[in-house]
Every structure is written in structure tokens, then in C-alpha cells.
Amino acid sequence: MLDVARLKRVVPYAVVATGAGYLYQVAANIQYQARAGVLGPDFWPKAILALTIVVCGYKIAAALAPGRRGEAAGVLEHLIEESAAQRGGTGATAAGESHLWLLLGGMALSAGYVWAITRLGFFTATVPYLAAFIALGGYRRWGVVAAVSVIGTVLLLFFFMKVVYVSLPLGQEPFLQVTLLLMKIMGIR
Amino acid sequence: MEGVLTQLAAGFVSVFSPLNFAALTVGLVIGLLIAVLPGLTLVMGVVLALPFTYKMDVTSAVILLTAMYVSGTYAGAWTSILFRVPGEPIDVPLLWDGYTMARKGRAAQALGWTLLAALFGGLVAASAMVLLSQPIAKVALTLSTPEYFAIIFFGLASVVSLGGASLANALISLFIGLLLATVGVDDTYGAHRFTFDVPILADGIDYLIVMVGAYGLGEVFTRLERGFRSAPLESVGAARTRLPRLKEALALKGTFVRSSLLGLLIGIVPGAGATVASFLSYGAEAQYGRRRSQLGDGIAEGIVAPQAAATSSVGGAMIPLMTMGIPGSGATAIILGAFLLHGLQPGPQVFQTSSHIVYAVFASVFLAVIGMCVIGYFAVRAMVRVLEFPEVIVSAYVVMLCILGAFAARNNITDVWLLVVFGILGYAAERWRFPVPPLVLGAILGPLAESTFMTTMISFDNDWTVFFTRPVAGTVMLLSLAALLLPVVRQLRHKRRIVA
Numbered sequence: 308m309l310d311v312a313r314l315k316r317v318v319p320y321a322v323v324a325t326g327a328g329y330l331y332q333v334a335a336n337i338q339y340q341a342r343a344g345v346l347g348p349d350f351w352p353k354a355i356l357a358l359t360i361v362v363c364g365y366k367i368a369a370a371l372a373p374g375r376r377g378e379a380a381g382v383l384e385h386l387i388e389e390s391a392a393q394r395g396g397t398g399a400t401a402a403g404e405s406h407l408w409l410l411l412g413g414m415a416l417s418a419g420y421v422w423a424i425t426r427l428g429f430f431t432a433t434v435p436y437l438a439a440f441i442a443l444g445g446y447r448r449w450g451v452v453a454a455v456s457v458i459g460t461v462l463l464l465f466f467f468m469k470v471v472y473v474s475l476p477l478g479q480e481p482f483l484q485v486t487l488l489l490m491k492i493m494g495i496r
Numbered sequence: 497m498e499g500v501l502t503q504l505a506a507g508f509v510s511v512f513s514p515l516n517f518a519a520l521t522v523g524l525v526i527g528l529l530i531a532v533l534p535g536l537t538l539v540m541g542v543v544l545a546l547p548f549t550y551k552m553d554v555t556s557a558v559i560l561l562t563a564m565y566v567s568g569t570y571a572g573a574w575t576s577i578l579f580r581v582p583g584e585p586i587d588v589p590l591l592w593d594g595y596t597m598a599r600k601g602r603a604a605q606a607l608g609w610t611l612l613a614a615l616f617g618g619l620v621a622a623s624a625m626v627l628l629s630q631p632i633a634k635v636a637l638t639l640s641t642p643e644y645f646a647i648i649f650f651g652l653a654s655v656v657s658l659g660g661a662s663l664a665n666a667l668i669s670l671f672i673g674l675l676l677a678t679v680g681v682d683d684t685y686g687a688h689r690f691t692f693d694v695p696i697l698a699d700g701i702d703y704l705i706v707m708v709g710a711y712g713l714g715e716v717f718t719r720l721e722r723g724f725r726s727a728p729l730e731s732v733g734a735a736r737t738r739l740p741r742l743k744e745a746l747a748l749k750g751t752f753v754r755s756s757l758l759g760l761l762i763g764i765v766p767g768a769g770a771t772v773a774s775f776l777s778y779g780a781e782a783q784y785g786r787r788r789s790q791l792g793d794g795i796a797e798g799i800v801a802p803q804a805a806a807t808s809s810v811g812g813a814m815i816p817l818m819t820m821g822i823p824g825s826g827a828t829a830i831i832l833g834a835f836l837l838h839g840l841q842p843g844p845q846v847f848q849t850s851s852h853i854v855y856a857v858f859a860s861v862f863l864a865v866i867g868m869c870v871i872g873y874f875a876v877r878a879m880v881r882v883l884e885f886p887e888v889i890v891s892a893y894v895v896m897l898c899i900l901g902a903f904a905a906r907n908n909i910t911d912v913w914l915l916v917v918f919g920i921l922g923y924a925a926e927r928w929r930f931p932v933p934p935l936v937l938g939a940i941l942g943p944l945a946e947s948t949f950m951t952t953m954i955s956f957d958n959d960w961t962v963f964f965t966r967p968v969a970g971t972v973m974l975l976s977l978a979a980l981l982l983p984v985v986r987q988l989r990h991k992r993r994i995v996a
Contacts, residue, residue, distance in 0.1 A: 319924075319928045319930075320668075323668060323672075330675070330690065333690060334689070334690075337687050337688070337689055338687060338688070339682075339685040339686075339687035340685065344957065344958065345684075345953075345954055346950060346953050346958065347685065347687075348682035348684060348685045348687040348689060349687075349689075350950075351678060351946045351949070351950070352675060352678045352689060352690070355671050355674045355675050355678070356671075356675065358667075358671055359668060359671040359672070359675070362664050362667050362668050362671070363668065365664060366664050366665075366668075404722065404723065405721055405722070406720075406721055406722070406723045407721065409720055409721060409723060410717060410720055410721040410923075413716075413717060413720040414717065414916075414919075414920060417713070417895060417916055417919070418916055420899070421899070421909065421912050421913055421916055424899075424909070424912075425909055433896065437892050437893075437896065440888075440891075440892040440895065441888050441889055441892050443720075444720065444723075444724050444887075444888030444891065444892070445723060445724060445888060446886055446888045446889065451889075455889055455892075459893065459896070463896060463900065466548075467547075467900060467904065470551070471547065471548065471550055471551050471904070472551060473547070473550070473900070473903070473904040473907070474907055475900075475903070476903075476909070
């Protein structure tokens, strides 16, 4: 009987293997003018994908097979574990409590920021993003949050546009006017 | 030899020019701060600094990043020793004797040993880097594509063999990295591979985006999931440095020399780096040290061994980068990126075409080692105070710098979307224990691996046995296979021990 834990262990490998299978199909359909005796541009990606599928297959089989197997770990992992065990001290950092909603919130916030930056412009999108991220992380000194968000954004805008000459997104109307005004104040052309 | 010294002297003159010296100083201070700051690692710091170098001269840019790399191997020791907070895995061995020594009321002495070890290891490796680079570059000029492929294969095999809780996961990680490197228009046929009609993907996925996403954003996501909760600081007294007496230092000369040479050698191996150097050196001390039975009780050897090796690995890692254009670690990959952004390809030819830049970088390593120790000696107390800075604010700015770095590379918002994807991938890798370094090294070395493999196949009529029949390539390939088998052999031995 397969238990849930085993099936859970299989999931990442099944996902990778499925993705690799799909990409193998894509690679098999790469269009090119074949030359006699020369490997095509599909050879290398297909070889990598085939190896990926083989390793995933091995992991899935190992996870589903009865009995518990030890696994070959990297040399560094062994060194860290052995040394920590010998010294009876700290190995790597201990895993803490998991806050899944915080994580999903951070990911959604970051994706939303990337979506907004071209529409609102760098300044108008970055100030609320920084403030929201810091607040999401649990920091509640609002004066500091506001100062850090506004001053930091202005400094980044100045540095990247005036010193490094990176053309940051200006945004669309009416937010474009905010960016242009700030640029004018900072002497950025 | 005389020529090398003359060029090195010219390199020192170049580093003392105002812009280069400013880059060195800024790089050192930022590198030291990054090593101390919560939530930032050495590689992340160097990645985030890259966009700031876009408009700099190549020499200043590389000096800045190299200075950060050097000093990043040192300052993490302060927080390990004083607060029991290892900034990253490099600093874990320093807990065992460094923190123990500090708890016995000798924190100043522990910091003194760290400083001396970093200085000695750094200078030994810098000297070796200068002496070995030109001969290695000359040999590299004689190598052909099968040898280059074998060397790259060795780098990939070692990173797989070294990292992660599972060899299979490390392999999958590597394959994903290699696959990412195939995206775009193929060089030989001009065929579109995995571009899915997205125009910017035709230019490929910049490995810097992969690095910034996986190391920078991915790490922030991981810390966010933990709620940015750091362990409470356990201070062991005032932070100041007391250097050991000459007699005390000379008594440990064996440890200094052994650790520095070990660090140098490990640094040269592509895929290994400061962390491996630090642990192996501590392990070597536990095996061969005079006072091995007292290791862990807070003795100086337990501090000198990991620190000297970690800092000396930097000089070692610069050798394959400068002589063959092969980055062996995350930080050297970013330094390679800085070179490429300025239109300069490191490798054997660079010693003939741009030796003034090479030697300026070499000279900067010497000055960086000395400079970080001087700053460390006088400013340790001020610098460790940044540990009190809220991690969430640092992380918010890390995300901003990741996004700006990705955007600035090609001024394209698609790169920022890719960054978010690689950030999530980096988090997922960490979550399901797929090591990130093989993924990143695969993305970096993938194009070189493919081009050397394909060129070999064209030149040798698709005869793959050339990788094993040519003496140099064959030897390196055998070493690679040995590296890959090492974890399996260790596992079998472990099993046998348990059965016995």
C-alpha cells in the first residue's frame, strides 16, 4: 500500500519529468537545415532532457519501492553533518516555522510590482511596494517604513537614472507626469 | 619572472589611481558589511553590486567585485565568533573553536587569529595566483576543445559531487541549468530553441538573471517564509581585535601553511569554493594537527585552519577564471560577467592582449587582503552593529536591487519576469532540497560546454572516444568520473559501517 508521504516525495520528480518530456517533444521539432555528419542543434538539449528523465525516473522508482534506502549525498553535506556531529554543535541553520501565506503574499506582491512598474512608473510603483513588503515582513514602525520607502526609492531613481544611465520605466499617463516631475527636480534629462 | 613582477608593479600603480582605489575601498567596505548583514551572502552581495558597475571602466568594475569577494570571506567570522551567527556556511567551522574561545573571555584573541589567518591565507593565494597564472595560461593556449570540454565537465562533476543532500537532486539541478543555457538562437545553425515566440528569448537567458533570481530573490522568499526570524544575538563581550604575538603565530606555522595551500588548491577546482575549503581545512586539522584532540575546545588552530583556507580559496578561484575563462564559483561567475559586459573575455589570450588589466586585478587582490584586515582591525566594533539592522528592510532592498539589476541588463521587463520565475525556482529548489549551485553553474558553463562538445564532434567526426583517448582530456575525464562516484562510494562505505 502506498502511503501519502511516499507520493508526496514523488511529486517534484514527476513534475520535472513531465516538463522534461514536454520539452523533449519541443526539442524534437526544432527546425534547422541538417548537414551530413554533423550533430544538429537538437542533440544537446535532447541529451540533457533524456538524462533528466532518467534521473527523475530513478528517484520516482526509489521513492515508490518498498523499504527505506539511504541516499548518496554531496561530499559537502557529509562534511557539514560529520563535523557538526563530532563537535556536537551547530551545523547549518536550523529550519524554523513555516509561514506559507507570508511567502505567497511576498511572491504575489513581487509579481504585482513587476506588472505595475511599466504602468505606474518606477517611483509610483516602488514606494508602495517597498512599504508593503516591509509591512508584510512584520515591521510595524510606520514612520521608518514610510521614510525608508520614499527616501530609498528617490535615491535609487537618482542613482540609476542620473549616475548609471539606466532608463527606468516612466509609466503611463497620468503617472508619467509624476516621474517626469521628479526627474526635472533631480536634473535628470 | 622579471616580466611578471614588472607587470605586477604596474598593476599596483594602476590600482592606486583615484577611481580604482575608490572602487577597491568601496568594494572592501561593502563586502565586509554584506558578510555581517543578516540575509545577505557573499555571492548575493557580488550579484547585487554588478548593475552598479555597468558604467564603470572594466578594471574598476572587476576590482570592486573582487574586493567584495575577498572581504566577504572574512567578516562573517566576526558574527560567528561574537554572536554565534554564521553569516553563511563558510563561517560554520568558526563556531566550534572561535565562538568557544570567545565564550572563555578571549573574543579579542579569537578575532586576532581570524585576522592573521585571513591575511596569511589571502597573501599566500595572491602570490600563487600571480606566479601560476602565466604558466597555466601558456599551457591553456596549447589545449584543444576536447581538453576544454573535459575541464568544464570536471567543474560540473565537482559541483554535483560536492553539494546537496542528494546526488540525484544535484544532477537534476545541473540539467535544468544546462537546459536554460540552450534557450535562444543556436550559434551553429541559427535555429530557435525553446524561444516559444518570445522575441527576447531569442537572445537567450542571461545567466546573471538566473543567478540574481535563484540566489537573490529565491533566498529572500525562503527567509520570508520563515518570517524573517533571526536567532537572538548572544554577545560575548566588546568587539575588538588583539593580534597574537609572533611567537604564538610561529608555533602554528604548519596550520597556516597547510590551510592556505589547501584553500588555494580547492579554489582552483571549478565548483568548489570557500565553504568546501573551510570545512576540509578544519577536517585536515582534525586529522593531522598537533593538537587535534583539543579541537573544539577553543584553540587557535580551529580558527586559523578554516579562515586561512576560505580566504586563500579566492586567489585559487581567480586562476581558472583568468587563465581559461572558466568561473569555478558563483562570485567568479559574476566577475566573468563584469568582464564580458565590458567586452573582454578572460582566458589565455587576455594575458597577451590586456595584461595591464589582469595585473591590476592581481595587484588589487593583494591590496584587498591587506585593506580588509586594516579595516577589520579598526572598524570591527562599528561594523558588527549593522547586525542590529532589521532584516526585513535589508531584504526589501535586496529585492529592489535584484529587480533593478535584471532590468538594467537589457532594459527589458521580460527579464524582470524571468527573474521572478527564477526567484520562485530558487525558492522551490531550496524547499525540495535541490541544490542551487549546480543549477547556476550549469547555466553559466552550459554554452561553453555545448560549444566545446559540438566543435569536438565536428573536428573528430563524431568520435566521442577522443575525450578519453587524448592524455590530458582522458585524465581530466577520469577525475570527473571519480568525483561523481565519490558520494556513491561514501554512501556504500557508510552502509557497510552501519551493517558491521
